[in-house]
Amino acid sequence: MSSKNKIEKLKTDNSSPSIIEGCEKPDEFSTLNLGPTHPATHGIFQNVLKMDGEIVMDSESTIGYIHRAFEKIAEHRPYYQFTPITDRLNYCSSPINNMGWHMAVEKLVGIEIPKRVQYLRVIIMELARISDHIICNSVIGVDTGAMTGFLYIFQMRERIYEIYEELCGARLTTNIGRIGGLERDFTPKAWSLIDKFLVDFPPALKEFENLLMRNRIFMDRTIGCGPISAERALNYSFSGPNLRAAGVDYDVRVMNPYCSYEEFDFIIPVGLNGDTYDRFMVREGEMWESVKIIQQAIEKVKKEPAGVFHADVPEFYLPPKEEVYNNMEALIYHFKIVMGETAIPKGEVYQAVEGGNGELGYYIISDGGRAPYRVHIRRPCFIYYQAYAEMIKGGMLSDAILTMSSMNVIAGELDA
């Protein structure tokens, strides 16, 4: 039987037994362990592949190697203490995770955030989106054998991390912002770093695109690699760039706007075939849109009253330290917040943000206690990674590697 016929048969026959338990004709297929620690998987997850030569006939994913029980931890921590843990979800764009958590809690408590803070948050989130897409797209380049773009564009990621550093002091796991606003205002140095970044980034991105976008080798390598149709993608609850690459224009920022995203003028890039090239192109398009959004946000911030960086919610927002030492009321609030004595309303909320790789949702149930009763995190990676087996079936092993890197699967988010 030729391998083509085998693939056809395989695609219609879904009753094959678990490959971990062994296949029927061991002389015909070989089993290959891809992972758990394989440099090409860019994270710790295992795939057991059933191979016919170089063709993937079937696969089974094993995940959970870095499971840290975030949802259980959340039930034992006050709301503000859970923020650093959200950093560890999709650590390529931690600020978006932080903001999503703050917004979920603010929605639960009913805090109105001033416009200026919302725009500042938009700037932070779009920077995070750019850094996330830089990593994913340059790694697609690496997996196709193009190291240059990766090393080159990583300078720009470094620049974004310098901006984070100026905003909050941290680089990768940022813990940026607080419930009710930001922990401090943007410093003049932060503004100048952002302005400089906006000047330097577009030409750098353009050059990166020149290296790959119309590159014959890159296009031959990625077009038609690991495709998924819009119907299957929706059935698998894809979200983010992976869903948009399949041609569905679902973007949380547009459909259910948060942080005043409805005031911004940007387009949602969509693909057609849902293959690796489309996913790459959608991310490229989104980076350009993010630059546009940041520019608009900077203009909007200028029109707002200066110096506002948090809402007036003393019960949830820690007062500045010098006031705590000199002001009775501030000391009381400080004590109440730190000891977890603030009244949290009962209720349940779901707040979704458009993360670097899809709809990141926080579902909180509060019973009025100092810690949430239940927190569930909708992790986009976890949900769309289960389609991986279907997407690589019948393709080459090297395409499987490329499909994985183009799906932007982040182990921290996958395993939570």
Add this chain to the structure above:
Amino acid sequence: MDKEALLTAVQEKLKAQFGEGIISSELLYDYPVFTIKSDLICDVVRFLYNDDELAFQYLTTLAGIHYPDNKGQELGIMYQLHNLPKNLRIRIKIAVSINHPVVPTITPVFSAANWMERQEFDFFGIIFNGHPNLKRILNMDEMTYHPMRKEYPLEDGTREDKDDKMFGR
């Protein structure tokens, strides 16, 4: 369609189709929430999927919940459905007894439910009847308990170096 209109529209359709199977409906923050009988969940989800007007064809997420004091209905599951073209979102809740935590799977309708249900099986021990591959996903197979249930402490209970009486839950 605003939230109240959505709430009544879905409620009427479900009442007409399932009658007593719909226990309650309410508006929680920006989500219409429906509580239904646990054995109906797959039928309700399929009905909402196929309905021309409502067409909830995107499963946002599902999550288990444990209420130890709610005798007879200790374990709950919430499903969030989304109609992308019209941007309608609802939440459906079911509850089952912890002694017999068996609910029908919704994997025939949504492929995405596969891992989500495996996760809730792993965390809470909810058995999804008809699931194609119901085994643990994040924890190791040898684990003998379901860690998200409230009776399991976050840390080893024999630790003496840490006193959490004043802080934490």
